[in-house]
Amino acid sequence: MFKSLVQEPGLEWEFIDGSIVSAHQHGCGAGGSDDQAIGNSRGGNSTKIQLAVDSYGLPIEFEITAGQINDGTIALILIDKLPPTSAIVADKGYDSEAIRDQIQAKGAIAIIPKKVNSTKGNEDMDWCLYKYRHLVENAFACIKHFRAIATRYDKLKRNDESMVALAFRFLWLPM
Numbered sequence: 772m773f774k775s776l777v778q779e780p781g782l783e784w785e786f787i788d789g790s791i792v793s794a795h796q797h798g799c800g801a802g803g804s805d806d807q808a809i810g811n812s813r814g815g816n817s818t819k820i821q822l823a824v825d826s827y828g829l830p831i832e833f834e835i836t837a838g839q840i841n842d843g844t845i846a847l848i849l850i851d852k853l854p855p856t857s858a859i860v861a862d863k864g865y866d867s868e869a870i871r872d873q874i875q876a877k878g879a880i881a882i883i884p885k886k887v888n889s890t891k892g893n894e895d896m897d898w899c900l901y902k903y904r905h906l907v908e909n910a911f912a913c914i915k916h917f918r919a920i921a922t923r924y925d926k927l928k929r930n931d932e933s934m935v936a937l938a939f940r941f942l943w944l945p946m
Contacts, residue, residue, distance in 0.1 A: 782826065784860060788822060789821045818835060835935065843865055882897050914939065
């Protein structure tokens, strides 16, 4: 896995987000009971990559799910795998009390803007740190240059995870 190349990640802050990847028609419909992680959402068959990056924008953890799975559902699993940090930054899609509680239980602060319909205020939001959330978006932009990731061709989840891990290795190699 790409984690063998992870040397001294910047764990001062961690950024999490998810990105949709369209699944090619030939990548769908594998026989057998193996997990495919392909779901049918509004845009058709798709997969979602949930990614956590460090302070330098380098990947440290990821999960692959079906495209219709909510970000908040997988965030609890992803946050549980993350190493200790001082802050975890995410977008509005991760605004839930369960996620905020889990981040606080890890000893970090949650830098997540509140949704419009939220009943609690957002006075303690660090908007300067939130602006660095583009680092996780940049990581997605880099790996989507790989054709096998931009349009998923693999039928099985384990094969797709291998391709994504390989792309993350290329991000870590210059380090």
